[in-house]
Amino acid sequence: MLNQSNRKISVMLADDHAxxxxxLRGLLSRESDMEVVATVTSGAALIDELQYNRPDVIxxxxxxxxxxxxxxxxxxxxxxxxxxxxxxxxxxxGGTIQTAWERNADGFALKTDPPRQTIATIRNVAHGQLxxxxxxxxxxxxxxxxxxxxxxxxxxxxxxxxxxxxxxxQIAERLIVQESTVKxxxxxxxxxxxxxxxxxxxxxxxxxxxxx
Numbered sequence: 001m002l003n004q005s006n007r008k009i010s011v012m013l014a015d016d017h018a019x020x021x022x023x024l025r026g027l028l029s030r031e032s033d034m035e036v037v038a039t040v041t042s043g044a045a046l047i048d049e050l051q052y053n054r055p056d057v058i059x060x061x062x063x064x065x066x067x068x069x070x071x072x073x074x075x076x077x078x079x080x081x082x083x084x085x086x087x088x089x090x091x092x093x094g095g096t097i098q099t100a101w102e103r104n105a106d107g108f109a110l111k112t113d114p115p116r117q118t119i120a121t122i123r124n125v126a127h128g129q130l131x132x133x134x135x136x137x138x139x140x141x142x143x144x145x146x147x148x149x150x151x152x153x154x155x156x157x158x159x160x161x162x163x164x165x166x167x168x169x170q171i172a173e174r175l176i177v178q179e180s181t182v183k184x185x186x187x188x189x190x191x192x193x194x195x196x197x198x199x200x201x202x203x204x205x206x207x208x209x210x211x212x
Contacts, residue, residue, distance in 0.1 A: 008032075009126045012053065013039045014046045014072065015061040015088065020111065024059060027115050034122070043067020047075055050083075057084045057126050059109075062096070073103045084125045088118075097133060101194075107131035130194045148208050150192045158185040163202035 011034055015021050021039050028034045038053050040046045044066035046058070058076075062069040073085055086107040087100045100108050107125040109118045110133070121131045130150070148156060154175075161171045168186065172179040186198070195201050 008035045009057060009123065010035055010037045010055040011122060012037055012046070012049065012055040012058045014041075014043075014058060014064065014069070015039075016041045016064045017061075020061070020088075024118075027119060028122075031119060031123075034119075041065075043069070043072045046072050050076070050081065054081070055083060057086060057106075057122055059086045059088050059122060062087060062089045062091070062100075070099065070103055073100075073105060077104050086122055086125050086131075092133060101132065108133060128188075129191050132194055147193060147204060151189060155185050155189050155192070158182060159189050159201060159205050162186065162189075162198055163205040 011028055013021055013024050013036060015024070018041075021041070025036050025039065028036050037055050038049050040049050042065045046060075047067065058072075060069045060072060064072075067075075069087060069089075073087070076083055076085065084106040085104075086109055087105045088109050088111060089096060089100075090111045092110045092112075097108055107121050107130065109121045109131075113121075124131050128150075148159075151159065157175060158171055161174060166174070168179050168182045172182045175182070186201075189201055190196065190198075193201055193204050195204060
């Protein structure tokens with residue numbers, strides 16, 4: 001998660017369409033808390049650029065030459081680079097979104113989305129949220145491997161107790177914190193797991209425990 005300071009969110013843009021690159025660069029240049037640190041037009045160029053530049057967020061087109069977006073995403077995750085990834089696509093079908101989710105993308109934006117929505121997606125992802133289309137949130141996806149790694153240690157403690165059926169007050173008593181603190185953690189857990197309620201969060205927890 002980006003440190004909450006005056007430091008700008010550094011963004012790298014990867015798309016093989018010059019018009020898209022310039023449009024995004026222009027939009028982000030008007031945001032006081034963001035800066036575009038590099039643009040690339042192919043998957044190979046992106047991986048090469050990461051040897052010299054480690055942005056907070058990469059906005060990644062799915063279809064590029066010399067390595068598409070999914071290949072780049074897999075390479076970044078395989079090397080364990082602490083970079084947030086927003087997939088930018090012209091295709092919003094369920095299969096494409098599910099694939100991005102399963103490959104551990106942090107967010108998904110459509111090229112047809114309003115500009116302010118895309119900017120908000122980049123900003124929210126930079127600050128640790130998972131941002132996927134509303135249709136996906138209404139029908140939660142199958143849990144992906146290692147999704148619990150997105151939670152802090154304290155959030156995992158809260159989720160474990162929540163999954164055992166404890167109320168916020170009981171969790172607060174066990175962890176020796178205020179109930180308001182537990183409510184804050186629960187809200188973050190729901191956002192990070194891309195679920196809408198405690199029951200769905202518990203389901204994700206139990207499924208992941210079964211896979212270990």
